Amino acid sequence: MLETLQLMAAGLANALLPMTLIMMFAGVTLGIIIGCLPGLSAAMGVALMLPLTFTMEPETGLIVLGAIYCGAIFGGSISAILIHTPGTPASAATAIEGYQMTLKGQAGKALATACWSSFWGGLLSCISLYFFAPLLAQLALKFMSAEYFWLSLFGLTVIAGVASKSLVKGLMSGALGLLISTIGLDPITGTQRFMFGHAFLAEGINVTCALIGLFSMSQVFILAEKKIVERARAAKFTDKIALTKEERKLIRPTIIRSWLIGNIVGILPGAGASIACFMGYNNAKSFSKNKEQFGHGAIEGVAGSEAANNAVTGGSLIPTLTLGIPGESVTAVLMGGLIIQGLQPGPELFTTHAEMTYTFFGGFVLVQFAMLAIGMLGCRVFAQISRLSDAILIPCVTVLCVIGSFAIHRNFMDVIVMFIFGLLGYFMRKFDLNNAAVVLALILGPIGEKGLRNALRASQGDLSVLVGSPVCLVLIALCIVGIFSPLLMNMFEKKVSGTTMAEADAELEA
């Protein structure tokens, strides 16, 4: 216990180093900009900025990625409040009350509520990150080769259903990713597999190039196929971006409830910030003493939604860091960043690399303060940025994709790989396949392969080794649950968001 407290204190102190703080502030600012632009997503932002973290210390790099993640989730609320267009799906519920407040001339108050609630939601989620992550990591100590094989499949079943309209298509995407992950040298025998004479493929498909292509370059093609429309003018506001003592007191219980909701949703595989925001909003409405204000600019509605979606961030990192199972696309990208730094999710993060992990946790706490400061001070500037046209984003993002993929190995072939994955990602999105599943499969594929082959080698080819331990059986059961959980989550999301939107419309009409 004392050792853990020492690690926590040391981690926080490490995160306070000037260079880390500068990078953290830059990451949060960048994240907010990416989040407030309706054409861009948090996952895309993290993927695009991944190469910039290569030369940094692993903990600094991870803190920057965490800062972009948190900043982007909060940034979505700015455009939701000011132009009634959520920057990210995680802020969809914020638009309901936030925009009504803007129409009433309370845009500054709505932004301050979003900022304050996001800060508390994110900060409180760090508590569960600190306390539950090491406990879950202990469980991973029981894993042997066969268990790692099943764990990789479990991770895939979880992510395959997320953001896929069809579960089978999601699983197909995962299987395609697994197949692509076999390109390169055989990890056991060292023989060439599917390399076709290209030496640069020896280490397999570069995950960062694939990430940039699948998430960022594909988004360029998505933007390019749509008619360029001028974005709505952001509402001008003259009221102060601040909350009174009474208002802070009013939203306090809502923030605490939304933190709990967001945290649980974050830990659950397959759920994410887009579900949490509606759950937080609904909960705020159910417990509010001012129900009649909902649909007309209720401050508690904004607080409920924003605290919940930011509470997801800390929660979703728990299964990602401990078991290597990201619950949504942005954490899959973050896990890619972790692995690129040479770190494997699991118990080693809390033993061998404990100092680095707790520095990241400390940084994650400080990110919330940076988000509060930048959010409060920079809202007016970000409001103008949120109007940036897709026509400008198209060439800018393309250039960043090219330089980002080139910077990895200073090899032009990586740019070509990124571009091919960009096209693949575009067509996958058009045909409802799942890009996140491909990325996760590229990461988990080699882990699963080593697990399967080592287990079979140890048992001299006896397949029963794959079902020989209780942990294996639990993981198989979880795979089955994982396959069906997205179906339930989708039904639940539709029900929650459908009810909320219908109620909001009815109230507006009334």
Next chain:
Amino acid sequence: MKMKMTDIGVVVFMYAICGFFYYHMTKLQANSQTYPRFTIVLLFGLTTLYLLQMVMNARKYGITSGVDEVFNGFMVVQFFVCLVLSIIYLVMVKYIGFFVATIVFMIAVLAFLRVPKVHAAIAVVAINLLVYLAFVQFLGVKLPAGLLF
């Protein structure tokens, strides 16, 4: 839900991938075939499952082309011009260097998409400055200089 004709393309693509990898897998040592074989069988099985689902949907609900849904609001000229310019950009980076290629590419795309000149100029300067500061100065990346210069 009606079966979408466009999904036939997805199934054909997946089977083609399976066939391609299976053909090349057979040339590998027996030991190296284990995991690729597992993934090929998995993808083949799931694609077949999806095909069966499509057939069942077709019998139950009928067939729709799906083209309208997939390509709703698709700006053909805009998309292909942007795609071709991106490919030309990649070639240009290799031959005339990163910064020259980036300036030419950005001006071409921004002009084609009718971005006001002042906004376009700011975007070109900002991106080049960002790349220079972040990648050249901060990361020390040696950008492609180009074969012609």
